[in-house]
Amino acid sequence: MIAAERVVKVPEGISDEQAAAMMLKGMTAEYLLRRTFPVKAGDTILYHAAAGGVGLILGQWAKHLGATVIGTASSTDKIELARAHGFDHVINYKEQDFVAGVAALTGGKKCDVVYDSVGADTFPASLDCLRPLGMFVSFGQSSGPIPPFSMSLLAQKGSLYATRPTLFVYNARREDLVKSAEALFDVVKSGAVEIKINQRYALKDAAKAHADLEARRTTGTTVLIP
Template identity: 55%
Template sequence: MSRTQAIRIRATGCPEVMEWVDVDIERPGLGEIRVRHVAVGLNFIDVYFRTGLYPMPLPGGIGMEAAGVVTAVGDGVTRFSCGDRVAYAGTKPGAYALERVVPEAEVVLLPDGVSFEDAAAVTLQGLTAQYLLCRTYRVQAGDTILIHAAAGGVGLLACQWARALGATVIGTVSTGEKAELAKSNGCDFPIVYSRENFTQRVREITDGKGVPVVYDSIGKDTYIGSLDCLSPLGMFVSFGNASGPLPPVEAFEFTRRGSLFFTRPQLFHYAAKREDLDDMAKDLFNMVQTGKVKPNIGRRYALADVAQAHRDLEGRKTIGSSVLLPEVSGA
């Protein structure tokens, strides 16, 4: 057993509950590997765990995504060796650390041409974009779709990916600056929701037809408006709660708007099988390597300064993806 440093929380609450502490790190056990992190991803799901919206055992670690180098392997590990470049978006929080032991089953090999920072910026969000666009609702050339938070981490990747699939993309953003960013990343019709009614604009853009799918990571503030954007038999995809959880879902609301579909997907269900994770990661990294999807790293923070990163994320001050850098954390 050796020592490392990591962020830990003893109780849920504000960003200040996150503490930079010394922790023990064990040798990897059966089917596990140890990874020295070079870059760590910052995602809104981390806020959900920190605030208690998503329960987890306490005290505990936080963070879902990182990229780095394998430093040790446990018995039974066949896919990885020491020195391999890897990335993961795991099912158990704890990525806010200099080094960590993780199950081999959750890790993917990082191909040449994809940097550690890019991997930390796109693995969780990019795999999310992949299953949303290619599995939850299979976007086809000619589709017109709506993506909320189009200038966020997932949003920018999804706009690029959807454009590469041949779709027309409508996206909502909070500011003119974010509208320009979304447009430069494949969003054909950015809507600044603070100045325009996004439901009316979607109906105008689609000549009253609506869209076949809405990808919504905002939650309660956009819920009803999103339903009103859908065409009959359309799909409402709720994959986040940035403005708060959805109200109780009334089934008849979906019937009277044209037999709509509702889903609340999670990456970890789509990637539960090793072959699915490998296929999704291969698709993602191929999109990155070919330049069809380009990571947008808006901010970099020292891992030890993650409280400020969370404040910026919750205050919607971040644009694109943000990464946390262990090597500048004073370790």
């Protein structure tokens, strides 16, 4: 059972499978790019784990907005995938120091915003990828939580902003949920953002889907078919 208040109508031109694949990740990309830090043409962004489900949507959408889009990923295959989804540059953060990589790619100017869902492994280095007054957006913790830190760290790193947003809060009001979904449907229907389903599992194999996710074997979107 789901409350009618939390349901949106899937428009013509969006398949049920696409809708299943994209709503959570796509609306996350929507609020991160349009509301947490409104990305505009000419901005430079860093997005960690670029080949993940949110990353492959957010990369395309950020490119559509006119940003320079830098990502990180842990393998050659993932780097290629991210590059095919809007990312201008992708750094292998298993092999290369991504702070040095970002400095080189931006000529020392660094980024306007860092979107970080990796957590422990990329903190505090992510802060060193930001220009003064830049925005650090911590929206997940795939590698473990960021440990407690002193607010003065944000002063030392350039009077930074930091936030820990959740989709739940951003789309808590029905009007925001509807607007968020509509913005997502629009970019998908226009072709600016393509939703690719890279893994399909039968619902009975849900445990295998979770194991593959944990082992970092998945890319993009996964759907379970009842």
